[in-house]
Amino acid sequence: MITSVLVANRGEIACRVFRTCGEAGIRTVAVHSDADADALHARVADTAVRLPGSAPADTYLRADLVVKAAVSAGADAVHPGYGFLSENADFARAVLDAGLVWIGPPPGAIEAMASKTRAKRLMGLAPLPPQEVRESDLPVLVKAAAGGGGRGMRVVRRLADLAAALEGARAEAASAFGDGEVFVEPYVENGRHVEVQILADTHGTVWALGTRDCSLQRRHQKVVEEAPAPGLAPELDAELRELAVRAARAVDYVGAGTVEFLVAGGRAHFLEMNTRLQVEHPVTEAVFGLDLVAEQIRIAEGAALDPEPPRARGHAVEARLYAEDPADDWTPQTGVLHRLAVPAGVRLDTGFGDGDPIGVHYDPMLAKVVAHAPTRAEAIRRLAGALERATIHGPTTNRDLLVRSLRHEEFTSARMDTGFYDRHLATLTEPAHDPYAPLAAALAEASGPARSRFGGWRNLPSQPQVRRYALGGEEHEVHYHHTRTGLSAQGVQVVHAGPDLVVLEIDGVRRRFEVARHGDRVHVDGAALTALPRFPAPQVRHAPGSLLAPMPGTVVKLADGLITGSGVRAGEPLLWLEAMKMQHVISAPVDGTVTALPVTTGQQVQVGTLLAVVQESQEP
Incomplete structure (x- = not known):
């Protein structure tokens, strides 16, 4: 019997595996880079082992260090999670060679698929x-x-x-x-991404646990997933499950895995087999009433599956919450996640706790939110409502995009495909801010401890108090008064104004606004405002053609031969930034000449760092 499991991973998946282990009475061991020393997965494990290394992004790829950590911590099994070394056959062999139990498929199956x-x-x-x-x-x-x-x-x-x-x-x-x-x-355009979850034991039984649709993707990375895949013809559904079982048997597969297809024109095109647990596995768990991690552990201990899988019930939808700005080319965001909470009735899988930093070294996914209901329409409604009411205080996220995506007619009618965001991103990211959010922020501030020791007194009672906020790229100026009976504002009745809650009556309708402030960021329900100083500091002026870092990251490459004085063409790649394990190309905005190149390969940069200046060519 397995008594102690090391998870060779980080973040959300490590926390998710630890949860199942804890319920089973199995002790847990975390590994962490220096950047993750205080991360949630390192805090919740029974034991945490530091993986030495100067590059946090590469630390979890050191198989030798992970195996050494497992042995030194007294673990008797290793779960790979997903990403990093999870599909590395040499790592699986190293675990087995060390006398440890490998909670995954045989190295040969990994190698084959x-x-x-x-x-x-x-x-x-x-x-x-x-x-x-x-x-x-x-x-x-x-x-x-x-x-x-x-x-x-x-x-x-x-x-x-x-x-x-x-x-x-x-x-x-x-x-x-x-x-x-x-x-x-x-490249098959406008197809649907459909996959089959498989589970196989060492006794020859292979389960095909239905289908999942993962068509809503950005940059080929899944954003919304659901089970079962809606609208498939019964014959195609059966074919997909048969092909998945055939693939598993072809390599004597053991454990949990996923066979992925692109479906177009009623035909299935094989993409790949992922020899690990998938990020979206919770939707299958919800529909089949299973704990796939628990099943992985049982199979690794030699247990046999039942001849037939359990029956599927209802529908489940999962949304991935990312720290990113979809309206700005999906740019990853960093900062402190002050608060993350969702209403009851949905599942939240996360690798962050309140107050945790979101850094530049790893994937920007904050959490997965999952809803299960008897029907697809009910599951979609439940998930969209939960996301809309979720408390998310910190950097910009894709929350609003997720809510709008789930309510988009193309998705609700199950007519989506992998080109969904190519077609609809512009409309899905149009600003739609509550016009009363800045007023609620100002009234909460005026009533809170940050209020001046002179209160709202003015020697000219007719002049209002003024506060300024940035919201959605626009500046909002708010006017209000202190009166003998409290705060007031034109056009509304202030029913209550406190530092955490503002209640306004607008045209006879009473509305509540929950307010929280973290530094200069003020969160009013789902809106995040930036408090602006009354007398703004002079802004740094950059020369025309300046290219600024859109995110914190590392300059991993300069274009070959690029130096000050190089001639470039519009759209030509100049340098590459790496952030959160993704590379982002910085290209020339115009035809011209590079007049400044102040960065070098390997340099760490922050948002707004000057990367290069391209002076536009003057046509004769």
Whole structure:
């Protein structure tokens, strides 16, 4: 029997595995980088072991250090989680060679399927050699052979862009998975991403636990997932489950895994097999009433599955909450997550606690929120409502995008595909702020401890108090008065004004606003405002053509031969920033000349750091 499990991972998945272990009476061991020394997964484990290393993003890729940590902490089993080393056959062998139980598939199965190129050959499909791509093959998808999560993937629509896409995908894959192998395959546009959850024991039983739809994606990374996949013809549903079982049996698979397909025109196109637990596994757990981590542990201990899986009941939908700004090219956000809470009735899986920092080294996913209900429509409504009412105080997130996506007619009618955000992102990110949020923020501030010791007194009673806030890229100026009976504002009745709660009556309708302040950020329900000083400090002026860092990160590469004085063309890549295991290209905004290049490879930069200046060419 397994008595102690080390999770070779971090964040949300480590916390999720620890939860099941705790319920089973199994002791838990966490590993952490220096950047994660105070992270939630390191705090909730029974034991935590530091993984030495100067590069936090690479620390969890050191198989030797992880195995050493497991032995030294007295663990008798290792769970790989997802990402990092979870699909690394050599890591699985190292765990087994150390005399530990591996809670995952056999190394041979990982080797056969974890490389997408080998998996395709096993399924009778051959990747397209990069050097043989022709115009007639376009568009194509450059894809990392190892790992997942959208890293190491590029869509190529012009043959001239192929070389840069290959290079960028290799670098990103090597950074995320320690393996820079990539391949090319035809890019099927506007298909649905459908997958099958499998579970197999060591006695020859393989379960196909229904389907999941994961079509809502950004940058090839899933955002909303659901089970079962809606609207599939019964024959196609059966075919997908049969193909998944066939793939598992072909490699003598053991444990939990996922077989992924792209469905278009009523046909299934095999994508890959992920030899690990998936991020979206909770929707399958909800529908089948299973704990997949508990099943993984039981299978690793030699237990047999029942001949048939349990019956599916109802529908489940999951949304991934990211610290990112969808309206600004999905730019990752950093800072302190002051508060994260969701209403009762939904499941919250997270790797963050209140007050935890969100750094630049890892994926920006904050949490997964899951709703289960008897019908799809009810599950969607429950999830959208819970996200809308969730308390999220900290950096910008994709919460509003998720709520609008779940309520979009194309999604509610199950007509979505992988091009959903390509078509609808602009409308889904249009500002729609509550016009009374700035007033509620001002009244809460005026009633709180930050209020001046002179209160709201003025020697000219006719002049109102004034506060200014930034919200959604716009500046809002709020006017209110202190009166003998309390605070007042034109056009509304102030029923109550306290530092945490403001109640306004607007046209006879009473509304409540919950308010919280963290530094200069003021959260009013779902709106995040920035309090502006009454007398703004002079702003730093940058020369025309200045390129500023859109996020904190590391300059991982400068374009070949790029120096001050280089001539560049509009759209030409100048340098690459890496943040949260993704690479972001900084390109020339215009045709011109590089007149300043103050950064170097390996340099850490903050938001707003000057990266380069491109002076526009003056046409004769």
